[in-house]
Amino acid sequence: MWVKQPNLTANLEQLNVDGSLFLTICCWFRRGCQKSECEVHCSREKSKEEKCCKWKGISCDNMTGHVVMLNLRPRIIYGIFGGRWTSISGEIGTSLLELKHLSHLDLSLNYFEKIPEFIGSLAELTYLNLSDNPLTGFIPYQLGNLSRLQNLVELDLSYNYFLSSIPDTFDNMPSLERINFEQTNLEGGIPQTLGNLCTLEELNLQGNILSGTLTVAVKNLSGYFSKLSVLTLEENRFTGPLPDLSRLSSLRKLYLKGNRFEGPLPLSIGEISQLVLLDVSYNSLHGVISEAHLSNLAKLQRLSISFNSLSFHPSSDWIPPLQLNFIGLASSEFGPQFPNWLKKQANFSHLDISNSNISDAIPDWFWNLPSSLKFLNLSFNQIGVIDLNSNLFYVLNLSNNKFNGSLSFLCTTDGWTLLDLNTSLHGEIPQSLKSCTRLRLLDLGENKLTGTIPPWIGERLENLVVLRLRSNKFHGDMPSSLCQQQFLQVLDLSLNNISGIIPSCFNNLTAMADLESSEAKIEFGYNYFVDYDIGDMLKQCFVDLYKLISSNGIFDDHLLVIWKGVEQEYGKTLGLLRVINLACNKLSGEIPREIASLHGLISLNLSRNMLKGSIIKKIGQLKALESFDLSTNNLSGVISESMSDLFFLSVLDLSNNNLSGKIPLSTQLQSFNATCSAGNPGLCGDPLNKCFGDESPKSPNNGGTEIITESDEELFEPLWFFTGTTVGFLVGFWGVFGSLLINRSWRDRYFRLVNKLGDWIRLTMALETVKLQQRLRLKD
Secondary structure, rough: EEEEOOOOOOOOHHHHOOOOHHHHHHHHHHOOOHHHOOOOOOOHHHHHHHHHHHOOOOEEEEOOOOOOEEEEOOOOOOEEOEEEEEEOOOOOOHHHHHOOOOOOOEOOOOOEEOOOOOHHHOOOOOEEEEOOOOOEEOOOHHHHHHOOOOOEEEEEEEEEOEEOOOOOOOOOOOOOOOOOOOOOOOOOEOHHHHOOOOOOEEEEOOOOEEEEHHHHHHHHHOOOOOOEEEEEOOEEEEEEEEOOOOOOOOOOEOOOOOEEEEEEEOOHHHHHOOEEEEEOOEEEEEEEEEEHOOOOOOOOOEEOOOOOOOEEEOOOOOOOOOOOOOEEEEOOOOOOOOOHHHOOOOOEEEEEEOOOOOOOOOOOOOOOOOOOEEEEEEOOOOOOOOOOOOOOOOOOEEOOOOOEOOOOOOOOOOOOOOOOOEEEEEEEOOOOHHHHHOOOOOEEOOOOOOOOOOOOHHHHOOOOEEEEEEOOOOOOOOOOHHHHOOOOEEEOOOOOEEEEEEOOOHOOOOOOOOOOOOOOOOOEEEEEEEOOHHHHHHHHHHHHHHHHHHEEEEEEEEEEEEEOOOEEEEEEOOOHOEEEEOOOOOEEOEEEEEEEEHOOOOOOOOEOOOEEEOOOOOOHHOOOOOEEOOOEEEEEEOOOOOHHHHHOOOEOOOOOOEEEEEEEOOHHHHHHHHHOOOOEEEOOOOOOOOOOOOOOOOOOOOOOOOOOHHHHHHHHHHHHHHHHHHHHHHHHHHHHHHHHHOHHHHHHHHHHHHHHHHHHHHHHHHHHHHHHHHHHHHHH
């Protein structure tokens, strides 16, 4: 969670400046200082200038003493759940123009809403960073002022809220080397003037709404772009085939992920010999990748072609000329043989060949895995042998294969964050899994595991968000230590032989008690090596250097969840679920009333057990509940009236119990089919049969005719309504206008009043018109 607090006056410590600079900042950003105070600027006197140069966030020229750098990016205070910082708000004031020699201006991570018109007058600027501000509106007018900055080398406007196309005004900015417009809501295409920037090295347009074909974009970009080394166009709406990119001969990193490209991967990719990173994943590309695509890419370190329809079948003796550290080939066609060319890859930290139609046994050489390997995904294949010796994984996904054997290979270190093994494994959960204390997702469902659920899962694996052990052969009691899982959002122990009672401490599952929505994705991070330049290293502090060397890899797993009676796959929205599924076990006892405190719970399935007692009275407190299944138990008693408060309920099954009494009245409960409550002989009310005494009887009078009952009287209500309305209208209408027709004096007075009212309205309008015209003439 990242929290921005727009405030200046009370947070000098977070700004990391002293009182004198604070006073100056007040003037620069119009924070309501006195005019006399605004006279205090560090360029007034030598002593003040020397003092100004010692302030943090200020740098001066060693020779002249002039201020050349102003960095007011707030300091981020990191915590367990992310970072927070205190930002400057207000308006960027014209006093900033007094820093005539300013070359570096960083106002990022603040709360400014407008790029001031005078910003283009800071003629010496070489670096301008206004990222992470709520800047809104249209870029062209504002960037037109920026285009006067002919010395500008780096421009960063990322993470703002522009609603505009990229302005075609770059002709007057010949020194630009780096442009960052990431996540700024830009639409349209790439303007031609960008191609005239012969010095441009990096262009980042990630996460916008840009569209059109890349053929036009590359044509515009390749005018003088001999120096362009990083091109980031991922997460946009570009369409059509990939064009010939060989004209961009200096490219080192090419990000095209998450667009709508189609057609084959062009052979010209192989002519960009400087490529270190190529990412075309999540598109609609199809066709064959040949050895020629990669034979000239000796410097390539990261290759990601996942989630396309590409196939790659090199010869068995092909020796790739490259050493990859990131291999992303998910949902590509590589089978049925295991890809032999991986034998020569010795440095990879990330390998994803899931859903690649591999039905071969894994060769022995593969298990000599690199010590750098952090991420391994072999899921959704037909692989039949497993012999893992490495315990260094952060993410391991071997689900939906034909593996068999025990889990004795599992981790002895604490680095793992995700373990997904839906295969045919047997035996008990090994003690070695206790070392995986960083696990966030543990999925051992659909195996043949036996024994009891070990208590140390709740005691040691305290970071779990998802625990899925369904469809195994576990027996014994459910350990109460599971209640210690404060981050747990999905608990699925269904289809086992678990007995005993449901622990009464479920109210300690605090993540399920939280009504506030969490992040949609459950992400699992790890670090992998990426390419960097020594020049960049020298420009950054130690923290930034670490970010260059070690980049955080993110993986969002896809989990099968029984949701509303149907098995569904959740990936990008997995984090929104709050699910407890204990169905198809041998649980006994009563439903613990503490479950009513899990206010964020969305799905609760306790069906097909041996539970007794009544439905908890405060079940209505689970106001977020959408799916509720208590079928096939031994529950008795009446249904709590509070159940009528479950307004979001869309799946309900109370069938095959011993419930009795009347079903509470509510819009939701009466909307379900009668089968949802069937098998409860003592239960009545809509949608089942009416309860005894609900119907009003009809009895004959002495004359043999029927007395009209309350239900029959309802038929007459519309008639009485329309009759009364008609009579009321006639009486009101003729009561007024009839009097005017009959009495002449009243009629004369009425029409004189109407005429006077009309004259007054016309006179008032004429006077106001004259006043408005006079004001407009005075302004002119």
